[in-house]
Amino acid sequence: MEISSSALRLPFLFLLVPLLLFFLLSPWNPLHNLSGGGDSAGRRTQFPPKSLTSISPPPAEPRSPPRRDHNSATARNPLDPLTVGEIHRVRSILSSYQPFLHHFPSIQSMSLDEPDKSRVLGWKSGDPIPPRKAFVIALLDNQSHLLTIDLDSGRVETHEISSGSGYPMLTMEDVVAAVQTAVSYPELEASAAARGLSVANLSCISPSPGWFGPDEEGKRILKVLCFSKQGTPNFYMRPLEGLVMTVDVDRREVLQFSDTGKGIPIPGRANTDYRFRPGNKPPEMERINPISMEQPRGPSFTVTDGHLVKWANWEFHLKPDQRAGLVVSRVVVRDSETGAARSVMYKGFPSELFVPYMDADEGWYFKSYMDAGEFGLGATAMPLVPLNDCPRNAYYMDGIFVSADGQPFVQSNMICLFERYAGDAAWRHSELTVSSGEARAKVTLVARMAASVGNYDYTFDWEFQTDGLIKITVSLSGMLMVKGTVHDNMNQVQNQDEMGPLVSENAIGVVHDHFITFHLDMDVDGPNNTFVKVNLVKEENVEGKTPRKSYLKPKRHVAKTFHVVNPSRRSRLGNPSGYKVVPGGNAASLLDHSDPPQLRSAFTNNQIWVTPYNRSELWAGGLLVYQSHGDDTLDVWSQRNREIEDRDVVLWYTLGFHHVPCQEDFPVMPTVAASFQLKPVNFFERNPILTARPVFEEDLPVCRPSESASII
Template identity: 30%
Template sequence: MPHAGLTTTRPTTRHPLSTLTAEEITAASAVVSAAGLVAATTRFAYVGLLDAPKADVLAWEAGTGDLPARQVRVQLLDLESGVQHDVVVDVTAGVVVSDEVLQSAEVGQLPILDAEFDLVPQIVAASPEWVAALAKRDLTPEQVVTVPLSAGEFGIEGEAGRRMARVFGFRQDFPTDHPWAHPVDGLVAYVDLTRRQVTRVIDHATMPVPEPHGNYLDPEVAGPPRTTLKPIEITQPQGPSFTVDDDGLMTWEGWQVRVAFDAREGLVLHRMSIADGDEQRSVVYRASISEMVVPYGDPSPTRFWQNYFDTGEYLFGRYVNSLELGCDCLGEIHYLDVTLADESGNPRVVKNGICMHEEDYGVLWKHSDGFTGVAATRRQRRMVISFFTTVGNYDYGFYWYLYLDGTIECEAKLTGILFPSAYPGDGPDGEPYPYATLVSPGVGAPVHQHLFSARLDLDIDGTPNAVDEVDGVRLPISETNPHGNAFTNRRTRLTSEGHAAREADGAVGRTWHISSTERTNGLGRPTAYVLFAEHTPTLLAADDSPIARRAAFATKHVWVTRFADDERYAAGTHINQHAGGDGLAAWRAKDRPIDGEDVVLWHTFGLTHFPRPEDWPIMPTDYARFTLKPYGFFDRNPTLDVPDNASAHCATPAQHNGTGHNGTGHNGTGPNGTGPNGTGHDCAGHNGTQHHQHG
């Protein structure tokens, strides 16, 4: 239920892009069952809304077209036979629209199921090679938890067309012991999930199992709780400034956004627009995290394959946490429940899966004028839409921020537990192992990256848009620049997909301007938004490596493609054990024109993680983000109408020149770097058991 202070209205007709309901999930399941596609051993790998064609949605919104049908994508796996179906169901008409039997040798495998991971302990315990390798380390299967992981695709003999997982072991000393601190390293099992057999055991090296515990909630590890932190209370006595209706439409300070959720992509934001006077102007048609990859950099025989696609292989949206007030979210909170399908095709509800609130964000604008004596300060505020998901050992929070001045920001928050190894020891001259950090006695943390692909279907004042790459340019001394102080910028129009795969360059402050080709502002310039990227590394694996083929999206910071309804995922539709070459790499090869067309901008952002001891045994939150800012979208500062702060602590212009306690942003950016309404991370509830564990 919404918070008591929130206004809620009920729409008369559901929007075509609204999140699937429990009734629709049940209907889709019934349709595929009636079609004879579901046996006792069949599991539902994915159930999600298949977005109606964009042209049809826009026509319906404009009143020139009919309400599009609601279609659901259902992916089915038979656990016994390995047969895979990719089905489209029209839940409006109650019929199967299409049924494609996927040939695994060509498209790889459907996402990994929890039901399969439940089988792995028994599979490896039945392997004489695995049991013997454990015995060599004075261990039994009962002492070791198994960690099954996605296998990737490396052309390994005998694996083509087989549904594979790779399995590590970790010793667990007692039921509440975190096994991550005790990696059984130098050992990995390759498992055929359909045949339920171990196909290969690689016993590369017998390494000591680290002994120190990593139980970070144990007082012996954490120490006594500190008593010096005083409470912080966030209140809005008159309630929040935003509303959310029953169809997911959020309205706040001129912004309108349709909030939806998908088992694969997590949060999906549709039809993002902002008011300018009496006009509601479009900015983004659809925004989501379309893919992410976590490539590891340890080339050892048991670890070279560690590259995880948390979106495409694991469907990270289905592991959404149930959030708790005061722990995950502070302040005047509105929660949305998340409805997903379980692996039997039945709806399940995750309470409080999406957190929505507004928070103070320091100074919006300020000036103390020496000529007029006028001093004024206005405070920035932002709307926060977020969720947290736990994919094995890592916890990811995804936060979308909307600001009063039209800025949009997306931030990924990374915490949880590093994926550990046994540290192999320093070299003969004392040089550290180059592919991992020693984080605890005997425990190594391999180097790795977290690379996210944001899919941004931008509609800046409508669908016809253009993209310019803008660099700062240093000018030489010349007749027109005699003192050498001049510099300017250079704009390069991206005209086709073939040359629209671009890299950030901090040395020239590179940005990308997405502008309308049909509308200009009051100064005669095209209305636009600018992408500000963080200048962090793209994929560091070799250009001709298997992971570079599979995660081609991660080799560039920015890709621009021409919109197509069926081009949703940066690495392609099918990821698990796919050889690569699909997704952005294939679409770029089409070299379609993009100047003045309906374009999609794909942005790779993330972290390159060289772990540190302070990241163990649980990692303080790290951050990766990008920003979209209006550039000539408005004719002037759009926040001149933001009122003065009504707080009694805020000084008047006659008092200390307007620099009172709140007037200088004293409360603007609390210790977590997210403002005083920022979210906590230490007591998130988890929905369901997490079976697969990785970084």
């Protein structure tokens, strides 16, 4: 079942099978270009179509830290991701590893096997880094092999074959194989023809099938759905409704072909194209003059050795990850009194992204995606669009990932890092007798990536404030997954509640949810923390004490706050050092706990979980999520009722969105965002930005209109 370019039949090059659900790399055109993203060419050209270097013109002073040469980069920090050289080394070790000698497996995942936490915490800059190891998930003969490889000794240290449910993350090659298998299935031509099309007019995608019982076990399957790409780049808006193919990915076989929608028209192409063309009529609005966040002296942060970010009072390790997307580690903040570096969080990342759709039809019931574990948030992160995804003062970072053949590739401009001034105040007060007003401008640091998991785009922001607060935001945009219908007006629909809302003629925006569960290994002033739930309950007043005496307060109203404190680190005043969760995006899953998608995503049964730190518990849906049965979830681990007081604990927080689509979401959705915050509570002795300097006119840059400013 090894995939190679030669295995691909020529016609598909012309068919231009849409590589749904992503990727910059394709097996027939490997772009293994390993220098900076600026040199990437071909399908990875930037938009606006300029070379990347043009987005960082040399100003009076350098704008950004220099980009790395990926080929020569070496790991300098225990947490640095595998380098190009290391990935080659792992591949080489595996190639000569006895069990794989005659058949090289498909590399579903290869990443740094991080050293033990104690070892990382004991490491200081300048120390030699701990032995480098890789963790590989390889697929061979329908078995998932979990291997750890020591790069120094060249030995496979551990090798286990998974016995639980679930398969590893899908590769680009898996997706391509499924689509190719489906589009060459003879019956498809008839389905296309019934709708006035040929197969060459189709774009097909391969969503994951979920898991719904014994029928689907023992083989890797993908569903394939097709769309008309006639006259639009936005094929998502033109489904061949009712057509669904179930494909055995490894056997390259269509297991089931179902087309019940030949009578349902394909929604039209009008107004579906979202690309900018200079001739586009602007919307009915007045022009907006050029506006920009400007820092002519360049950014105030540094990125050392490719991953270590230092800014204002913050320091953290930032790395791209093929599965999690963006990982922040060893987040420390400098104390505002002593200058000492104090730990806040050991590691934070989106652990899983669960997207259940609410439609029971054959082509829809299975849609209950777990995008991080099935497709990879980093794997689907395409280059950020300079000046539009991120401001001009942004610095870009590439990801070095691994394709199914074990070779490294560059995910260019995958992360951007920039300082933000949005016109807000970090604190303020006006007092007549003192001065007419004191305020301090608020500047923050944002680390961002955007995953395009097929139709949907998820932007992840980690925003650091000088007052010690960390704000984590997920923004949704991209395309709806629409369902074809015979109706082109709601007045034709009898029971409107039974059908999702019409977002365009013959196109229903199916109701769905998004749940993003974050792994937050909080280490507030050290690993041993305690999770405290503070209930705000109005107490009953004591009779006779105040004019409010006669009004007893039943404890029916309760508000909760959630803190992570370090019981052994007390402030000057005796308060335990802590951080609290400021919730947001509180949508909860509406599915029953026994519904298979909810069993697999049982980590969304609560919005907040706390577990003792366990090196292996990183993925809320389990290590092997694809087609899993829910036997390795955060919910399962938590049933062990382990001690969490004054221990190294991990906090899990879920941002949720209920999405009832509307016309405004057609043909591309305006961004919707939700956030939660990690806020210091008695962590600092006092307001850490009390002595921050206000901004004066002479501090600001001198800006002039660009000669060619032409916003219309």
